[in-house]
Amino acid sequence: MNDLATLLRRPINLASEPPFPLGTGMVRPASLEVIWPDGSCKLEPRVMQVLVALNRQRGDPLSREELSRLCWNGRIVGEDALIRCIVKLRKVFQRDPTVEIGTIPRVGYRLHIVPASVQTQAVASPPLNQSRRNAWRSLRPLLLGGAVTAVAALGIGAFLLMRQPSALAAEALRPLTSEPGVETHPALSPDGRLFAYAGGGGYGMQRDIFLRGVADGTPVQLTDTPEDELAPVWSPDGRRIAFVRRVPGAPCEILVAPVPQGEARVVGRCAVEAFTRLAWARDGEILLSDRPSRGAVRRIRALAPDTGLMRDVTAPPSTSLGDTDPVVTHGGDRIAFRRTSSLGGDDLYIAKVSGAGQRALTRDGWKALGYAFAADDRTLLFSSNRAGDFGLWSVNVERPSRPARLSLGLLSFGRMSADGHGLLAVEVGDVRSNLFAWRAGAAPVPLTGGNISDWDPDLSRTGQLTFISDQNGGSEVWIKRSQGAPTQLTDLAASFVFSPRWSPDGQSIAFVAARERRTDVYVIKADGSGLRKVTSDGAARGELAWDENGGIVVPTLREGGWRVERIDARGGVTAVPHSTGVRTVKSAGAGGLYAVKQEDDRLWRLEATGTVPSSPLIRINPETAWAPTSSGVYHLTPALGGEVVLSLTSWSGAVRDVQSLGTFGLQHSLAVSPARDFVAARVVRDEADVFAIQLENR
Structure with a gap:
């Protein structure tokens, strides 16, 4: 013993x-x-x-x-x-x-x-319709009491608004969902008894809207269509749910469905965006993020569901990437939203629902994936990578203050929703992508692995690999030579690092990093020495490339919109003429530089005098990974059944499939060496559950 x-x-x-x-x-x-x-x-x-x-x-x-x-x-x-x-x-x-x-x-x-004797006595599962009826029976008492509780919550909310804000602590955490795949976009009902969410199989797969009780784990499927449906939000009275439907090749639709049951109806459509997130104001308007026209900056807009009319709520500066993800206070008088200055650079803002009185709550540019107002409406809870991982933070919305981290760590938090009684429902995600390499006709083999994510690869002319990895926390530049283990090159502690690209001589790597709301181009030598920042204006930038002369070209957002700028060895910056609208530049080695413009799927050749359409014309699907080479443009394109096909469009315009890679959860990145070695980032794990966090005043 x-x-x-x-x-x-x-x-x-x-x-x-x-x-x-x-x-x-x-x-x-x-x-x-x-x-x-x-x-x-x-x-x-x-x-x-x-x-x-x-x-x-x-x-x-x-x-x-x-x-x-x-x-x-x-x-x-x-x-x-x-x-x-x-x-x-x-x-x-x-x-x-x-x-x-x-x-x-x-x-x-x-x-x-x-x-085994207990298993054999188990009753067979009822048919789907019967399961749904049983689930609705379990939820009906909660639904019937919802309207009364919502009215009572208004009175409680008014009392809470009169209280002084106090520090919050996360006292308890428990899972609300645990199904295979992803459960995302949690939305707590006004009384905190129910929550809606989007559930599906994982990366790139279609999702439906589900409803379940916070205390009762039996889910009810509200939608069952071939389209991807997500981002549910409750009406203030708790009787309806609005959600977003993705429409292939078209702007997204906004639908409203009665609860507990009834047909969903389309109440509006986005003007440009394929996806948005919703909030429901007390006056009945549904808030969303969209662009009123192509070429405009994303902003918060208000939809009147009875008429379909839209109005602008915010007016972000033209040198930003716009405003997204509105969230309304419990009292219904103010909204929080995210303003993105550049890729990886976010700040949280607050304003009245009318759009008046906008002011920044954070000013340091760290990412903010999700956020929600606490019960007192004076504290905004949010997930952020400002400490390396996506932890849970709070900021006082009434007066200038520094964000404070709550007592939970180790989990990666995403989008969230809060009720008026101290309950927070939040995504807890586990997403990983690794790099895979292959030659045409051969099966991809892993280059990296483990409980990390690697992405954005680039191959030098001699086969050396650089990429972005979060192996040691935030995104940093890494390098892997043919036989060696991966080596970390940078330690910037930036909010986001992207687009590492080899110089033509294979001696240096240029990349873009967002730090303290400023996005600049950096260069580092392949041995990790000589890190230098080659721009200093902090403007928003896109994917960069090297030209054959050792200069760097990078799309940059200025007052007049996106354009390409050329950076010489001394850091001098000159605008490339006639390059308006370019968002991405890629190198085909000795074959020159190629670009894709905003709202334009044509491939353009980037020359000293500006951009010229490829001849014959080649079109680039924005949902694919692509790379130009001396032979043409390689594409990794999702096909029917979840397979990914590697194809080549030659410079003569001929298109042929090179090979099928099978089910390959693809991230939008592809690197091709002169020897036709291929490297791509593949999603190897995509799971997300909804957790409940009980918040208490200290």
């Missing part, structure tokens, strides 16, 4: 843990695998440690404190880190009904094997 107790208390070293059977499968800790008769899956090391610790107990509960000691070497970790592991294990074992990972209130967790 003493030997067993000693074994159970021993910290977990996966390399020395023997395999063990679990349910219908076999767990192999050393290889991080769970193997079933019909397949297998890999677990993260920490998740596997938690599974081994629970299995050691042989059905007995294991406390949170013991799990921390066994799996985190005694370090004190936030409860969210443990919950994340439990959620992942439950997802893995959804395929095996014999394995249950249960929560023991106020104690911890237990791994339980369901006896």
Whole structure:
């Protein structure tokens, strides 16, 4: 007995843990695998440690404190880190009904094997329509009480507005969803009893709108169409939900559906944008982000759902990328929105719903993925990468103040929604992309891996690889030579770094970085020395390229719109004539420079005198990854059934498919070497769940 107790208390070293059977499968800790008769899956090391610790107990509960000691070497970790592991294990074992990972209130967790006799007594699942009816029965009492509670909430909100703001703390966290795939865009009902969300299979796949109770985990599917539907938001009275429908090749639609049931109807359409996020004001207007015309800057607009009329709410400067993602206070008198100065540079603003009285809440340019007003309407909660990871932060909207980080860490937070009683529903995401390489006709093989994301690759003429990775926190420039391990070149602690590109001689890398609301071009040598900033005006910039003379060309946003600027070796900047509207420039090596303009799918050749359409004309699909070469333009294009096809459009205009890559969750990046080596970023994991965080005043 003493030997067993000693074994159970021993910290977990996966390399020395023997395999063990679990349910219908076999767990192999050393290889991080769970193997079933019909397949297998890999677990993260920490998740596997938690599974081994629970299995050691042989059905007995294991406390949170013991799990921390066994799996985190005694370090004190936030409860969210443990919950994340439990959620992942439950997802893995959804395929095996014999394995249950249960929560023991106020104690911890237990791994339980369901006896076969109990399984055979289980009642078959009812048909889908019957399941929906049962789910609606469970939600009906909440829905009937919603209108009364919403009215009461107005009175509570008025009382809260009279209180002085106080510091908030995140006191508890628990998952609200745990289905495979993604559950995103959470929207809490005004009374906090229900929440709507968009759910689907993952990267690039269609989503539908679902509804479920905060306390009752039974989901109800509100939409079931072939289109991608997302971004739900509740009406102030809690009786309707508005959401966005993506329409292939056209601007998005805004729909409203009654709750608990009824047909959704289109109440408006975006003028230009394919996607937007919504907010519902007290006066009945639906707020969204859109451009009134092509070439205009995105702004917050208000839609009257009864008439379909639109009005502008904000007027961002023409040198910004515009305003997005409006959120309304519980009192309904003000909105928060995000103003993007450049790629990776965001600041949060507040204004009256009319658009008057705009002022900045943050001024440092760090990203802000999601945000919501706390119950007092004087605190804005938001997710930001200002500490490296996307943690949870707050800022006082009544007076100038520095953002403060709340007490939760380790999880990556995204979009969020809050009720008037201290509950916050927030996305917790796990998205990873790795780099894969191949030659035409061969299967892609991984170049990078692990619990990280790598993207934006570029190959030198000698086959050296540079790319962006978040391996050590924020985005930084990395390099990988043919046989060596990846090496980090920069440590800028910037809000965003992108477009690393090799110089023609393979000695230097130029890239763009957004720091403190300023976006500039940098150059660093391949050995990591000689980092220098070659521009200093902080203007918004797009993807850059080197010309054959060792100069840098980069699209830049000025008062007159986007144009290409040429940067010489001394940092001198000159505008390329007749280059208005160019957003992306790419090099074809000795074949010259090619560009794509805003709102224009034609490929342009960039010459010293300006831009000239490619001849014959080649069109670029903005949903594809593409790269020009001396032979023509390679494209990675999604095809029917989720497959991705590598094709080549030659400079004579002939198009041919080079190969199918199968199901390849593609990020928009493709690099091609002169030897026709291909490298692309592939999404290898895309999961998101909705978590509930209880906020308390300190």
